[in-house]
Amino acid sequence: MIEISQLSKRYGPISAIQNLNFSIGKGEVVGFLGPNGAGKTTTMKIITGFMAPTSGSVKVAGFDVFENPIEVKKRIGYLPETPPLYMDMRVSDYLKYVAELKDVPKSKLTVAVNDAIEKTSLGPVRNRIIGNLSKGFRQRVGLAQAIVHSPQVLVLDEPTVGLDPKQVIEVRHLIQKLAGQLTVILSTHILPEVQATCKRVIIINKGQIAAEDTLEGLGHRMTDARRFFIKVRRPQGVESQVRSLKGIKSFKKMEDGHSFEVELDRTDEANEVLAETVVKSGAGLMEFRSIDVSLEDIFLKLTTTDHAAQLGAQS
Numbered sequence: 001m002i003e004i005s006q007l008s009k010r011y012g013p014i015s016a017i018q019n020l021n022f023s024i025g026k027g028e029v030v031g032f033l034g035p036n037g038a039g040k041t042t043t044m045k046i047i048t049g050f051m052a053p054t055s056g057s058v059k060v061a062g063f064d065v066f067e068n069p070i071e072v073k074k075r076i077g078y079l080p081e082t083p084p085l086y087m088d089m090r091v092s093d094y095l096k097y098v099a100e101l102k103d104v105p106k107s108k109l110t111v112a113v114n115d116a117i118e119k120t121s122l123g124p125v126r127n128r129i130i131g132n133l134s135k136g137f138r139q140r141v142g143l144a145q146a147i148v149h150s151p152q153v154l155v156l157d158e159p160t161v162g163l164d165p166k167q168v169i170e171v172r173h174l175i176q177k178l179a180g181q182l183t184v185i186l187s188t189h190i191l192p193e194v195q196a197t198c199k200r201v202i203i204i205n206k207g208q209i210a211a212e213d214t215l216e217g218l219g220h221r222m223t224d225a226r227r228f229f230i231k232v233r234r235p236q237g238v239e240s241q242v243r244s245l246k247g248i249k250s251f252k253k254m255e256d257g258h259s260f261e262v263e264l265d266r267t268d269e270a271n272e273v274l275a276e277t278v279v280k281s282g283a284g285l286m287e288f289r290s291i292d293v294s295l296e297d298i299f300l301k302l303t304t305t306d307h308a309a310q311l312g313a314q315s
């Protein structure tokens with residue numbers, strides 16, 4: 001649905017993005033992650049046709065953004081970092097105005113506006129002046145203007161920035177709801193946001209792709225092993241049994257003398273055998289849990305120079 005090839009953008013002497021290549025399939029929800037200044041907004045502005053690249057191409061639903069901007073704009077909804085709201089307009093009037101700008105036929109205007117209002121739960125404030133709304137509600141108006149022309153693709157630039165935790169959750173739910181029907185690319189540096197809404201992530205660093213994978217795949221990339229935390233009542237004897245298992249990569253005894261961290265090959269059988277061995281050893285199993293690599297760990301590793309170079313080279 002979105003195909004980006006060899007995309008580069010320079011702002012005078014500053015190179016914001018360099019030779020980006022990626023594509024996003026129909027119905028996918030992809031998180032676009034990266035530290036400040038990585039090039040997320042720049043890329044999104046180019047995808048949505050708001051800015052021309054220095055070189056490279058972007059296709060949306062088969063249409064080239066710069067050869068067929070009108071076809072692309074019909075199919076794309078964009079929530080910029082700062083939504084272009086008219087503060088002195090009423091919510092429904094503003095949405096009607098945006099729908100008209102986006103060429104929604106006159107006969108369908110009312111339905112389109114009502115539909116966007118319903119999807120973003122703006123019913124109770126539809127007649128309020130936008131400037132008087134709270135930030136969370138304004139953000140929803142931003143989302144409503146992005147979907148009012150029923151686009152196939154939604155581009156959201158940090159959709160929950162500056163919202164309180166309750167509104168963050170509401171906006172996330174809203175995105176999850178829209179995600180079922182649309183292709184979505186969402187930029188953020190809030191990692192739980194990605195875990196809550198996206199299947200796949202593209203991590204960008206200094207204008208280049210540092211990694212592109214499913215969340216699960218990223219975890220795998222970082223390590224070929226899985227780590228487990230095990231706590232037992234009677235630790236004597238367990239260690240030798242666990243150490244002799246096939247697929248064990250490391251065994252670390254914790255200071256309390258009752259807990260261990262075990263690293264083993266990433267296979268289902270290895271997990272099963274480990275659990276079974278501990279239980280059968282009669283050591284009195286109290287706790288058994290996997291210690292997963294967090295997305296924070298992955299993000300930090302990928303966006304600090306050494307790992308970024310190493311993993312970037314693999315992708």
Ligand SMILES: Nc1ncnc2c1ncn2[C@@H]1O[C@H](COP(=O)(O)OP(=O)(O)OP(=O)(O)O)[C@@H](O)[C@H]1O
Nearest residue numbers: 011014015016034035036037038039040041042043
């Ligand atoms: N209009 C501009 N003129 C000059 N440089 C710019 C302009 N817009 C962005 N840049 C530079 O391009 C780079 C990428 O910026 P961009 O806004 O795309 O990053 P971002 O990933 O969206 O960052 P953030 O997380 O802070 O929003 C940065 O070095 C930034 O300073």
Ligand SMILES: [Mg+2]
Nearest residue numbers: 040041042081
């Ligand atoms: Mg940005």
